[in-house]
Amino acid sequence: MDQAQLYVSSNALQKRDALIVLKEYLPEMAWAEEGESIIDVGCGSGDVTRNLLMPLLPRVEEVVGVDISNDMVNFASKHFQHNSLSFRAMDIGKAIQPRMVFPDGFTKVFSFYCLHWIHDQETCLNNMYQLLQPGGEALLVFLAKNPLFTMYEKMSEKTEWSEYMKDVSNFVPVYQYKSDPAQIMADLAQDVGFEILSCEAPMFEFVFENINYLRNAIKAVNPFLKRIPQDRQDAFLMECLEELAKLKTKCEDGKSVARYNLMIAHLVKPN
Ligand SMILES: C[S@@+](CC[C@H](N)C(=O)[O-])C[C@H]1O[C@@H](n2cnc3c(N)ncnc32)[C@H](O)[C@@H]1O
Numbered sequence: 001m002d003q004a005q006l007y008v009s010s011n012a013l014q015k016r017d018a019l020i021v022l023k024e025y026l027p028e029m030a031w032a033e034e035g036e037s038i039i040d041v042g043c044g045s046g047d048v049t050r051n052l053l054m055p056l057l058p059r060v061e062e063v064v065g066v067d068i069s070n071d072m073v074n075f076a077s078k079h080f081q082h083n084s085l086s087f088r089a090m091d092i093g094k095a096i097q098p099r100m101v102f103p104d105g106f107t108k109v110f111s112f113y114c115l116h117w118i119h120d121q122e123t124c125l126n127n128m129y130q131l132l133q134p135g136g137e138a139l140l141v142f143l144a145k146n147p148l149f150t151m152y153e154k155m156s157e158k159t160e161w162s163e164y165m166k167d168v169s170n171f172v173p174v175y176q177y178k179s180d181p182a183q184i185m186a187d188l189a190q191d192v193g194f195e196i197l198s199c200e201a202p203m204f205e206f207v208f209e210n211i212n213y214l215r216n217a218i219k220a221v222n223p224f225l226k227r228i229p230q231d232r233q234d235a236f237l238m239e240c241l242e243e244l245a246k247l248k249t250k251c252e253d254g255k256s257v258a259r260y261n262l263m264i265a266h267l268v269k270p271n
Pocket of ligand 1: 043072
């Protein structure tokens with residue numbers, strides 16, 4: 001199974017959270033009579049864009065999903081492309097002058113479960129600011145803190161796996177060990193030029209009904225797995241699960257619970 005296919009069948013947690021946030025925040029956003037142009041940054045396999053975001057929008061002219069991964073973009077194009085929905089590759093974490101790619105810009109920027117991958121948050125927010133037309137809004141949803149990343153760090157200390165995880169710090173979100181991630185994010189967005197409508201990082205919980213669901217979920221997003229020889233990947237994943245269990249994620253009934261802080265930032269580019 002390739003990564004996009006695995007992701008699209010193992011992203012129940014991400015889909016649950018996107019739905020919760022969209023239902024709460026879409027009614028809060030200003031919607032133009034004449035339609036909107038929308039970008040979903042870090043769209044991944046494209047199912048959240050097509051099956052969750054688009055049906056909940058009041059009215060739409062154009063939606064574009066962008067992702068750093070060509071594999072994800074190809075998968076999304078193949079399975080979820082539509083009259084008013086297209087996908088293309090873009091790295092939102094690099095200084096890219098995004099208006100060269102999208103000269104008209106967008107009225108809304110959405111991003112779900114992507115920005116925790118990006119260390120240069122300022123460049124990323126700056127790109128989003130440039131992508132927006134004046135008065136345009138951004139709704140950014142991503143992991144601020146998650147025991148998953150502590151598990152990566154623990155795994156990287158093991159002699160068996162350390163050679164594959166030397167750059168582990170690149171995969172730990174910049175907010176993971178901050179006491180007030182939402183305030184840091186809000187300050188940064190304000191420095192970039194955004195007005196902050198709200199920015200918070202509440203605790204979420206998600207229950208995995210059995211160990212296989214959890215195993216597939218962590219497999220689908222694990223950036224180190226593809227570096228590990230095929231015949232050792234199962235052992236690696238088993239140890240990942242054991243390390244996660246030590247971080248109080250295991251319930252007595254065989255279920256596992258993920259507890260994490262989700263950053264939810266609703267920003268506007270002033271007129
Ligand atoms: C966990 S997936 C989320 C996909 C989808 N938004 C969802 O909610 O299911 C994160 C996606 O962010 C993408 N990504 C990571 N860094 C990125 C960057 N710098 N620019 C654009 N996309 C990026 C990854 O390739 C991946 O497809």
